[in-house]
Amino acid sequence: MIRRRKPPPPPVSRVAGGYAINLDPGERDLLTRLLGELTQLLTTGADGPALRRMFPPAYHLEDDADAEAEYQRLMREELVASRLDAITTLTAALRDDRAIDESGLGAFMQAVNALRLVLGTMLDVDEEHDVDDVTDDDPLIGEHHLYGYLSYLLDAAVRASSGAG
DSSP states (O other): OOOOOOOOOOSEEEETTEEEEOOOHHHHHHHHHHHHHHHHHHHTTOOOGGGGGGSOOSOOSGGGHHHHHHHHHHHHHHHHHHHHHHHHHHHHHHHHTOOBOHHHHHHHHHHHHHHHHHHHHHHTOOTTOOGGGSOTTOTTHHHHHHHHHHHHHHHHHHHHHHTOO
16 A cells, blocks of 8 residues: 655644744754844844845935935834844744744744845845756855745745635
8 A cells, every 4th residue: 555645734834823834943943043144134233235125215216315315214213123023023933833823924924025135135136036047056056045945935924824825
């Protein structure tokens, strides 16, 4: 008799009372480490290019430079605080290996997307990005695969949220 293996659950799935994060310990450790690095980036006050996509301009015209500076002055702290809250929520859920509620799922999506934004900026990813197009000898092949993995996690969370996962 041939036994068929049950396929593993998706990385995020709907369960009674919320959502389960179905990651193995190595994946949890990786995400926790990346979230720690992101926290450092956000809390050092650095305004480097890696954070460009996390704080996109609200005003794009040259004549709106003053309005853009005022917007960033008013909103940046709030945006950083929101991202840090999401990181804290996700880090606790990963550490405690517990289900998360709807707001926890929102935090999952926000934190994972923030990681993608930073990594995507570093890799200069655009809408045409496909990790399969990156050659094995590319010095950043690992980072491209990590970007793909983070995209997979975000997609799984969106699917779980919509009931498709």
